[in-house]
Amino acid sequence: MSINSFGHLFRVTTWGESHGPAIGATVDGCPPGVTIDEGLIQHWLDRRKPGQNKYTTQRREADEVRILSGVFEGKTTGTPVQLMIENTDQRSKDYGDIKDKFRPGHADITYWQKYGIRDYRGGGRSSARETASRVAAGGLAREAIRAIAPNVQITGYMVQMGPHKIDRARFDWAQITANPFWAPDAQAATDWAAYLDKLRKSGNSVGAVIELVARGVPAGIGAPVYGKLDTDLAAACMSINAVKAVEIGAGMDAATLTGEANADEISMGPDGPEYSSNHAGGILGGISTGQDIVVRFAVKPTSSILKPRQTITKSGQATEIITKGRHDPCVGIRAVPVGEAMMACVILDHLLLHRGQVGGQVGENQGLIG
């Protein structure tokens, strides 16, 4: 019932604060025999790492992961895997000015009201730095998925920055890693660069929408009624810092559709059922259909900005706040690898849960039974 954990069988507990000695993820329930080493995990951490371009925080963390347990001679042993990342660039002094002030839109004030503790050094546990632990766990999850369901591919990308959306007609998978915004639309990336530069220089920030797609997930994973695949994906995404909304498939737009329009009609293909459309986002009744699983989430703008805002101090006095620090003008950019990692963990968890309850090969009923 751990409040800092998620997952049923593949269970991840993250720990650590932005300005303590280290952060990490304790991963329990990983299948044995998965080939893993620090390099395979580092690959994903490097995608999230700050300071790589002018659009992300200039904090320079090495974000080097160490595997402290659960791996022997290059393979998981089935026992807990401890993934630790030491904090190396902790400029707590950046926070001296705001030590006793609450940032509007930030968790400073609620942590104080709940726990009576103010870890003013960069947000402590509520810092987006916690998400590095998720990315590390996700890297392990990806390798475990590869061993069980090798056709699964999980990809995240940004589809909207502030009010500016991508043009789906220009969608290009290859573009995603070719620009600093994980945009699948080269033109959008160019436009966003100009837009964000201006915002950044003015000391402001902006929100974004991220889309995650899992291709090749077999039909049949997920579990009614409170362990639904979409329920767990929604929780996984909503738990990411600054996320304010989660959509599956048609998402909010599903409200506007008629039943006739929304129905993804079914036909029989060579490898199992095929669908005329994917309003469902690859999930019906909480269980995967074999189509692409499509999730979107909205990230609010960073609350730590240079624009002065009205607030109060710990003792309730009115004051004004400007947060200097080194902050992301669009924290949504770095949320892309985080979202991918969460999706990987959830999908692995449900692959394991399925074979636990139902047994057999994952996806063996994909082509329907009998």
Next chain:
Amino acid sequence: MSINSFGHLFRVTTWGESHGPAIGATVDGCPPGVTIDEGLIQHWLDRRKPGQNKYTTQRREADEVRILSGVFEGKTTGTPVQLMIENTDQRSKDYGDIKDKFRPGHADITYWQKYGIRDYRGGGRSSARETASRVAAGGLAREAIRAIAPNVQITGYMVQMGPHKIDRARFDWAQITANPFWAPDAQAATDWAAYLDKLRKSGNSVGAVIELVARGVPAGIGAPVYGKLDTDLAAACMSINAVKAVEIGAGMDAATLTGEANADEISMGPDGPEYSSNHAGGILGGISTGQDIVVRFAVKPTSSILKPRQTITKSGQATEIITKGRHDPCVGIRAVPVGEAMMACVILDHLLLHRGQVGGQVGENQGLIG
């Protein structure tokens, strides 16, 4: 780790199928000494009950709840409360025509692919009938909340049917129970009536957006990082049948805002911090701020419609399907009391979790500490 359960301390497990002998909720962890009887729960069930007007399914269930355990002499004892609702109007024969066909947009096909079982009588476990159990549990949760945090008020209403939104300028709390749509806008209710009548007669259905508001929740409940209040609310709502998206506060629109615009500025009021706006939806860092907690979710249109759709049979043959049965033209209507119930359960759970970990009176730090 039960997949049909939710909640940390106030833990609800629902059970039952639409066409079995009964459905119900097993509720563990309820505080002792809560005044409760069947009438108090029935009040909420009656709001969800089908067949009350022409806009909901004509299935006529009495939906009478029986308390089988955990209550003695009108008070909860602290032991599990079993809430059972017998199914009385099971016209399974309605389903004879579709026994071997899969409804597009329905969980028939995924249950079959996962479990190899086809409970063709109305969807079985995936039927919206399961939500009656949630409403019963929510009725108990409301009474327990009343004993702990009497100022909490939880209200749901519909803000959009198909493409038609309410006008927030006409928002009127009193209207919510004055029309069959739980609309807080009388004009919208009138418009929706005409719109839905037409859809219903054409054998079609439509989606909706529901908003839930909890007023009077003390600051400080919720728990980082994977037991966040918004995470648990998102999971609770996404687990409801047909829900495809969940928003907190500004929701998807948060993506379009700048940090400057999104910041809910803070001032000190007589009873604790006050905010210039509520983009956060009453939650920062997963912990309540003391503002209204605002959640919205989108419900897709009912998939069981009279419009013919292409599909396949259990053995993979192409066919056409028309679902006769007795279905809701806008299942979002009955999702309103369900959403309220889920919110009540989540808030009670976090009230208990908070006093478990932190102790003291709930909300004692609302006015800030020291």
Next chain:
Amino acid sequence: MSINSFGHLFRVTTWGESHGPAIGATVDGCPPGVTIDEGLIQHWLDRRKPGQNKYTTQRREADEVRILSGVFEGKTTGTPVQLMIENTDQRSKDYGDIKDKFRPGHADITYWQKYGIRDYRGGGRSSARETASRVAAGGLAREAIRAIAPNVQITGYMVQMGPHKIDRARFDWAQITANPFWAPDAQAATDWAAYLDKLRKSGNSVGAVIELVARGVPAGIGAPVYGKLDTDLAAACMSINAVKAVEIGAGMDAATLTGEANADEISMGPDGPEYSSNHAGGILGGISTGQDIVVRFAVKPTSSILKPRQTITKSGQATEIITKGRHDPCVGIRAVPVGEAMMACVILDHLLLHRGQVGGQVGENQGLIG
């Protein structure tokens, strides 16, 4: 985290009081496709049923189980199975005399101190009646085990009543069901009959030791470090009413052995490793070895006796108590089918957990790997 639940994947929540309308078990996570009906479960309930001979309580409960959900056309569907047993013989008036008094050795007083609630009608939730729900769940677990690991046989029997032990030299499996004490030693059964008659007539009661053996469990189930098979068996047995000790294999006697004597030496047999002895009770490091799994537990004497004892009332006044009611002179007798049921649930749970984490056929490494 439900406090009235146990199990990881096969998760059982029991509910109900001795004198409420019904008791039952909500079983989540059962594999789909298991052949089950009420008769298969009733078989096991009938073994526990009171009033079958003069050595058990004369309360006459039909103990008829109804399956309310999770089964369709004679097979489990993979959704929650609700097993309900109505209470039919509730003579609450038996308890009028002790309404305000606490029985020494009974949970009356601690429930009162914890919850401020006194359900004086037969112990309420703390009554041994709750164990009928476990037996029902165990009946389902046995059928699910049969589908996955058909060689598993689970048998319980009494090895000691008061100070009188069986003679292991006379051990006879066939005797177990041939006497009212589940004694594997016919002579012991005869002796115990005389001994217990005398105790019963004097209004006294006595304790017992029960042994449970699971034969045919494949090597490799169980999970370090807090989900060990022996840990879960110990918890399952200790949770049974009146149990005060649990042993695995050599149990308390393991303390007296040297390492040399305790070592179960290993040789290679035709179907996998064989052992020269079984001090380990079939479990090493929390994981099954393929040997018989052997658990013993001690049951204290029934606290409800006719012998007068000193006690206090709810308001703290000194008084004397005699409990009339209809009580078991040796509640250990009826603990035999309860222990078997708990063992069945735990073993099924670990079979599922193993295939969830590790995959493959259960027991495929029994003959060692490679």
Next chain:
Amino acid sequence: MSINSFGHLFRVTTWGESHGPAIGATVDGCPPGVTIDEGLIQHWLDRRKPGQNKYTTQRREADEVRILSGVFEGKTTGTPVQLMIENTDQRSKDYGDIKDKFRPGHADITYWQKYGIRDYRGGGRSSARETASRVAAGGLAREAIRAIAPNVQITGYMVQMGPHKIDRARFDWAQITANPFWAPDAQAATDWAAYLDKLRKSGNSVGAVIELVARGVPAGIGAPVYGKLDTDLAAACMSINAVKAVEIGAGMDAATLTGEANADEISMGPDGPEYSSNHAGGILGGISTGQDIVVRFAVKPTSSILKPRQTITKSGQATEIITKGRHDPCVGIRAVPVGEAMMACVILDHLLLHRGQVGGQVGENQGLIG
């Protein structure tokens, strides 16, 4: 549902292998504001530390704990506390001789059969080294208990080594820390020293019985039916390496008693109910009575011995084994601080769980209600 975790609200996950870089405990759910530092935890680790006298393994671990998260300015913050202990004395080469052999009575063989992984370096995850993490977590639990229920005192001691028991007439609390065996009987300690010396020199080992007592625990903690205080204590103790039996109060002897003899008669004292005896071990119906909570557990002899034993290799060949390494001749000695730590974690967990569900001050109904 993590298999390497225990606890409901105070939730401990241990990780790490005997010969990896580090081991540790991830502790979630600790109350905020608890005064803690490394020294307070080190105090307890030093009691368990090997190599302190000739009766424990000569492995020389510094066992220095580092707090990596969850503590700020000397107080817990309410977020996860990561306690890490680096492994410094890893002489894996000691294990070269047994790399491919299974030690009788050791988990080598079952880990191999389950996971297909052989971490031959000292047992890997199944090593008693894992228990250092428990002691660290227990040190934190003790400080949290001190803040909530300051009268609680938790003490463990050895009551039996091999066949040699202490004489309860000579019981002296002060003796416990005055000899290397944690014996409350000075004469027993002297006798055991001679006995163990002889065993050790002959390359043999022996079992032991440990008793744990918690004094000052308020009445009313614990929760029916599967979250009973005794159930959780039994699981906590049985999960410790080499434990084969757990007793509460009268334990196995409860089987031999009549109801008349077993009844702990109740009278009213100045601070609440008092009892004429404590056969219950301070727990009735899974809930504390306010008496001393008494738990005993039996530890089997170390399986790694110099005496040659018959066994097989990984490939199933018959062979003989002698385990050189540096092993405890009576691993029960070091189980004393481990047992205390587990008891501290369980009691804290139930203090939190009680105030979560029931609210109010812990123990406020100790003097009975009304």
